[in-house]
Amino acid sequence: MTLLNVDQLTVAYQQADGGWLETVKQASFQLRPGACLGIVGESGSGKSTLARALMGYCRNGGSILGGTVRLDTQTIVPAAPDARNPFRGLGMAYVPQNPLSSLTPHCRVGDQVSEAVRCNQRVSRAAAKAHTLELFKATGLPAPEQLYQRYPHQLSGGQRQRVVIAAALAAQPRLLILDEPTTALDKTTEKQVLELIQQLRDRFNTALIYVSHDLNVIARMCDDVLVMRHGRIVEQGPTTQLYQSPRHAYTRALLAAMPAVDPSRCAAPASPRPASDSLLQVEALRFSYQRPASWMSRLGLAGQAARPAVQSLSFRIPRGETLGLVGESGSGKSTVAALVAGLYAPDGGELRFDGVTLPAGLKARSQAQRRRIQVVFQDPLSSLNPRHRVADILIRPLTLFFGLNNTLARRRVLELMEALHLDPALLERYPRQLSGGQQQRVAIARAFAAEPELIICDEITSALDASVQAQVLRTLRELQASTGVTLLFISHDLGVVQQMAQSVLVLRHGAVQAYGRTEDIFRHPPNDYTRLLLEASAAPVFSSGHGNRAKPAASTDSDILLFSSRTALHETPSPHRSAPRSEGRIATRA
Amino acid sequence: MTLNFDWRVLRHPLYTLGLALVALHLLIAIGAPLISPFDPIELIGARTEAPSANFWLGTDVLGRDYFSRLLHGGRMALLVAFTGVLISVFLGSLTGIACAYLRGPFDHAIMRLVDVKLALPGILFIALFVTGLGESAPVLVALIGLVYMPGVIRIVRAQAITQISLDYVRAAQLRGESAAAIIWREVYPNTLDIIFVEFAIRMSHAVLLLSSMSFLGLGISPPTPDWGLMVSEGVGQMSFAPWLVLAPALFISTLVLGLNFGAEALAAALGVDASRGKVG
Numbered sequence: 001m002t003l004l005n006v007d008q009l010t011v012a013y014q015q016a017d018g019g020w021l022e023t024v025k026q027a028s029f030q031l032r033p034g035a036c037l038g039i040v041g042e043s044g045s046g047k048s049t050l051a052r053a054l055m056g057y058c059r060n061g062g063s064i065l066g067g068t069v070r071l072d073t074q075t076i077v078p079a080a081p082d083a084r085n086p087f088r089g090l091g092m093a094y095v096p097q098n099p100l101s102s103l104t105p106h107c108r109v110g111d112q113v114s115e116a117v118r119c120n121q122r123v124s125r126a127a128a129k130a131h132t133l134e135l136f137k138a139t140g141l142p143a144p145e146q147l148y149q150r151y152p153h154q155l156s157g158g159q160r161q162r163v164v165i166a167a168a169l170a171a172q173p174r175l176l177i178l179d180e181p182t183t184a185l186d187k188t189t190e191k192q193v194l195e196l197i198q199q200l201r202d203r204f205n206t207a208l209i210y211v212s213h214d215l216n217v218i219a220r221m222c223d224d225v226l227v228m229r230h231g232r233i234v235e236q237g238p239t240t241q242l243y244q245s246p247r248h249a250y251t252r253a254l255l256a257a258m259p260a261v262d263p264s265r266c267a268a269p270a271s272p273r274p275a276s277d278s279l280l281q282v283e284a285l286r287f288s289y290q291r292p293a294s295w296m297s298r299l300g301l302a303g304q305a306a307r308p309a310v311q312s313l314s315f316r317i318p319r320g321e322t323l324g325l326v327g328e329s330g331s332g333k334s335t336v337a338a339l340v341a342g343l344y345a346p347d348g349g350e351l352r353f354d355g356v357t358l359p360a361g362l363k364a365r366s367q368a369q370r371r372r373i374q375v376v377f378q379d380p381l382s383s384l385n386p387r388h389r390v391a392d393i394l395i396r397p398l399t400l401f402f403g404l405n406n407t408l409a410r411r412r413v414l415e416l417m418e419a420l421h422l423d424p425a426l427l428e429r430y431p432r433q434l435s436g437g438q439q440q441r442v443a444i445a446r447a448f449a450a451e452p453e454l455i456i457c458d459e460i461t462s463a464l465d466a467s468v469q470a471q472v473l474r475t476l477r478e479l480q481a482s483t484g485v486t487l488l489f490i491s492h493d494l495g496v497v498q499q500m501a502q503s504v505l506v507l508r509h510g511a512v513q514a515y516g517r518t519e520d521i522f523r524h525p526p527n528d529y530t531r532l533l534l535e536a537s538a539a540p541v542f543s544s545g546h547g548n549r550a551k552p553a554a555s556t557d558s559d560i561l562l563f564s565s566r567t568a569l570h571e572t573p574s575p576h577r578s579a580p581r582s583e584g585r586i587a588t589r590a
Numbered sequence: 591m592t593l594n595f596d597w598r599v600l601r602h603p604l605y606t607l608g609l610a611l612v613a614l615h616l617l618i619a620i621g622a623p624l625i626s627p628f629d630p631i632e633l634i635g636a637r638t639e640a641p642s643a644n645f646w647l648g649t650d651v652l653g654r655d656y657f658s659r660l661l662h663g664g665r666m667a668l669l670v671a672f673t674g675v676l677i678s679v680f681l682g683s684l685t686g687i688a689c690a691y692l693r694g695p696f697d698h699a700i701m702r703l704v705d706v707k708l709a710l711p712g713i714l715f716i717a718l719f720v721t722g723l724g725e726s727a728p729v730l731v732a733l734i735g736l737v738y739m740p741g742v743i744r745i746v747r748a749q750a751i752t753q754i755s756l757d758y759v760r761a762a763q764l765r766g767e768s769a770a771a772i773i774w775r776e777v778y779p780n781t782l783d784i785i786f787v788e789f790a791i792r793m794s795h796a797v798l799l800l801s802s803m804s805f806l807g808l809g810i811s812p813p814t815p816d817w818g819l820m821v822s823e824g825v826g827q828m829s830f831a832p833w834l835v836l837a838p839a840l841f842i843s844t845l846v847l848g849l850n851f852g853a854e855a856l857a858a859a860l861g862v863d864a865s866r867g868k869v870g
Contacts, residue, residue: 375760375761383756385758387779396765400766
């Protein structure tokens with residue numbers, strides 16, 4: 001018996017020249033009731049288009065050219081011509097990637113979910129509200145009554161995604177389609193949301209289709225996997241089988257690019273240097289965001305509360321080494337980056353760069369000081385001016401810092417392009433015409449153009465696909481080896497930090513949780529929080545199939561590990577990690 | 591620097607109509623001296639002659655060829671509106687970006703001035719200045735510039751605020767670029783699409799405003815042919831020579847209609863929300 005039957009589904013988008021570009025090509029697969037299917041692929045592989053087409057929906061400019069989709073006995077594609085509201089009573093629900101953009105900003109979240117309830121059932125407002133509160137409870141939202149009255153911006157990312165999931169459940173779907181539901185969340189929140197999805201699946205016996213580029217997550221969640229590339233399904237099969245013996249070369253490449261925490265793979269320690277030769281030394285750094293003074297506080301009616309973002313932070317980075325700065329979103333990582341870069345002036349403490357105290361704030365720093373510290377931002381599309389060509393972007397720092405004339409600057413730009421494995425033909429393009437990986441390479445090239453001694457990398461790969469991420473990081477390591485640049489590497493992905501950094505600093509609520517050599521921290525996490533973080537980015541542990549939940553591994557005895565049933569700690573420092581279950585884990589390497 | 595025009599909007603019949611009307615009016619305005627049968631200010635016929643083979647729309651109260659005056663009637667208005675709006679959009683957008691980037695007292699001061707200006711009816715504002723400074727073309731250009739600047743400042747400031755929150759501005763600050771360089775080199779190109787649409791919308795407003803002013807005797811002064819003036823001169827003869835009012839009115843409305851649809855076409859082609867441009 002199958003719940004969903006997809007046969008030869010083809011979706012295409014109309015191009016500017018009037019031609020059609022097929023983004024999903026003859027996709028065929030089936031889904032059993034209550035099963036979980038993962039769809040993986042890089043961005044642009046057509047996985048989200050496929051997920052939407054399952055509901056008979058395409059974005060503007062798109063069209064379902066052929067094929068059929070059946071849910072039980074209902075035909076969804078091709079749609080009946082008189083179907084006025086194709087989404088009503090379908091028995092399917094969709095959870096999009098970004099919960100902030102899928103919730104209406106000016107409506108209370110409770111009302112939005114209530115509306116979804118009333119779309120699906122003819123009930124009174126009061127009954128809809130009661131049902132919504134139940135859904136909030138089921139999705140593990142705290143204090144549903146108060147939360148009902150809040151607006152989307154007053155919720156955390158994880159809470160927003162729970163609200164969206166609650167709205168999806170309002171339709172009492174037999175099939176829930178989740179399109180990268182945790183990509184916008186940090187690792188620990190992601191883990192909790194994944195746990196929630198599993199619980200709901202058990203409770204409501206809903207089938208799941210889980211779209212993601214994150215193979216770790218897919219391994220954890222899904223019974224079956226479908227790998228997509230350029231709109232085509234290249235491989236499909238049971239998760240364990242596909243991960244352990246991938247048949248298609250592309251699947252193998254994807255698996256190989258997967259970063260995972262593995263103590264045997266710590267970044268090689270740079271040659272030991274005397275402690276005095278630290279490039280950046282941070283002493284007791286303090287900073288808090290001053291809330292903008294409201295008219296209430298000006299009149300003395302409300303106290304002015306300042307939230308400390310960084311509390312008494314001290315660390316140092318030896319020359320030529322990499323310090324990994326990790327923590328959840330909101331832990332103050334990016335604030336530290338902004339303080340070191342000079343975008344914010346600290347409230348207290350000292351920044352010493354190459355033995356000299358750095359003035360607080362950019363304007364007080366000399367041009368040379370600004371040149372020697374460069375920043376690479378998280379989102380390359382936002383950090384590259386969309387109206388400047390790649391050539392302009394790279395030439396600017398050369399003329400500004402070194403006063404090079406156009407000819408010399410162009411020559412230097414070509415060298416930089418080569419060092420970053422970028423095709424010189426891209427110089428005349430605009431950032432939007434580049435792929436995500438190329439954009440980030442250009443941003444890195446811009447940083448290196450200034451010939452800096454310290455580069456602050458603020459989550460530089462979190463917007464990239466796993467395979468692209470691995471390539472970009474490899475290039476960055478090559479450049480570090482050849483230029484001897486020091487890196488302050490900020491990430492929420494411990495797998496990546498482990499590959500890149502000689503030492504690690506774990507930050508939580510602006511305070512240091514752990515600080516030391518990468519190897520020591522990863523093998524002997526000094527406290528529960530660090531262990532929780534490590535665990536959240538551990539290598540994939542397979543879902544053991546529907547209804548057959550694994551018991552918590554023996555080592556996860558800590559009370560704070562709320563959702564630990566399907567991940568295990570690596571309790572031994574040996575490179576051969578013990579597998580908690582026989583079919584359990586596979587070692588992956590990048 | 592490129593703008594991403596999506597030429598597919600031309601498939602929309604109203605947009606095509608709008609652009610065609612604007613093109614036609616521009617052709618007439620530019621080619622008027624070549625195509626009109628007579629000099630528009632020369633007294634060549636009897637007073638208020640009826641339409642004939644010689645004078646297609648008859649003559650006006652002073653005996654000038656009405657058809658020639660009609661063809662010339664948009665030239666001054668278009669020139670004044672174009673220059674005035676160009677000034678208001680250029681200075682207004684830079685001021686708007688500066689407000690968004692600098693914030694603080696500068697932003698506050700400018701925005702309060704903008705509020706004050708937006709609270710005044712445009713025609714009253716102009717009436718005050720024209721009475722004081724006379725009604726020469728440079729005065730009118732400056733006034734059009736001044737009248738539309740506050741709206742432009744507001745719209746562009748809002749657009750610039752979202753741009754300034756992006757990391758490329760942070761990257762420029764980290765390079766040590768000056769505020770002027772960031773405004774001009776980094777942010778300004780990224781507000782160009784909205785600036786273009788603003789320009790088109792303000793053009794249609796300005797043409798209508800100039801015609802109203804001429805009608806009230808506050809705008810372009812005789813003997814320069816102008817549709818607004820012609821309507822006001824023709825009102826007396828409305829009962830027996832209605833074309834003296836209807837013909838210039840038709841020219842004004844087709845131009846304004848064309849500019850409106852054209853602005854919408856431009857907004858659609860650039861992917862800008864045109865309704866936002868109609869504030870102020």
